[in-house]
Amino acid sequence: MPTTVETKKLKIGRISYLNTLPFYFELFQTGDVCVTQNGYPAQINQWMQEGAIDIAPISSLEYGRHPDAYYLLPGVSIGARRHSGSVLLFSREPIERLKSQPIAVSEESYSSQILLKILLAKRFHSDHQFIPLSGTIDSMLEAAPACLAIGDKALFYRSSNFCYKYDLSEWWYEWTGLPFCFAVWAVRREACQENAAAVRSFSDQLKVSLERNLNQLPVLIEKELNLSIADEKYALVYSYLSQLSNHLNEEMQTGLKRFFELACEINAIEKVPPLEFIQEFAA
Incomplete structure (x- = not known):
């Protein structure tokens, strides 16, 4: 059987x-x-x-x-390959003027934090303290001059005040030529x-x-x-x-x-x- x-x-x-x-x-x-x-x-x-x-x-x-x-x-x-559209750094200042200021980072993704750390250190030659936070992008930008947001929250965000928006995968592609x-x-x-x-x-x-x-x-x-x-x-x-x-x-x-x-x-x-x-x- x-x-x-x-x-x-x-x-x-x-x-x-x-x-x-x-x-x-x-x-x-x-x-x-x-x-x-x-x-x-x-x-x-x-x-x-x-x-x-x-x-x-x-x-x-x-x-x-x-x-x-x-x-x-x-x-x-x-x-x-270029734009992700949903892994974004929002900043009150252009990246060149952020220098070593703290950055609020989403607690939802550790990979995106490490990607940002690599890009800041290796491409822009700057070192920043990361502040893990949850909440809205507006609240993150109140806690720090820049913030890393991911997912649908980042995709659909529209600021009531002017802010710079940087796509991390676009930075990566410009720097490495790779997706x-x-x-x-x-x-x-x-x-x-x-x-x-x-x-x-x-x-x-x-x-x-x-x-x-x-x-x-x-x-x-x-x-x-x-x-x-x-x-x-x-x-x-x-x-x-x-x-x-x-x-x-x-x-x-x-x-x-x-x-x-x-x-x-x-x-x-x-x-x-x-x-x-x-x-x-x-x-």
């Missing part, structure tokens, strides 16, 4: 930002063996470390800090070992979902966000989702490795990790 093996449910982390919609929209079908848990990037990283979730888009720095804990899902990432990878899709190694077939199936399903949704962004925006082309936010959201780089191709991997090298130089990670993918585990 054949033995029946019960497949464990995969626990999928979901970042609650617009930039993940091309992955998640209509990703799950009836009967799929998975459950989801929503949070912002720092929460997702923590839950992956604790084993509360199995697969998620984690910050690139989280992978760099704990490479032995994860395998990467091939072909998918969250990044930008920047903010997040990689990863699976905990234990989950991969326990449920390899389900992990590979989810990885394939994720890539199919991404390609389908990138080819039908108007449908995604209308159904998921209830926005029509007549809505004020429609053009901004469409442009934003169109300009993101969602593929972990060779160029994106080169940019990711360069980020790891620079993060290592400022002691944000111990060493430059290899990029290990689930198909290498399967082999």
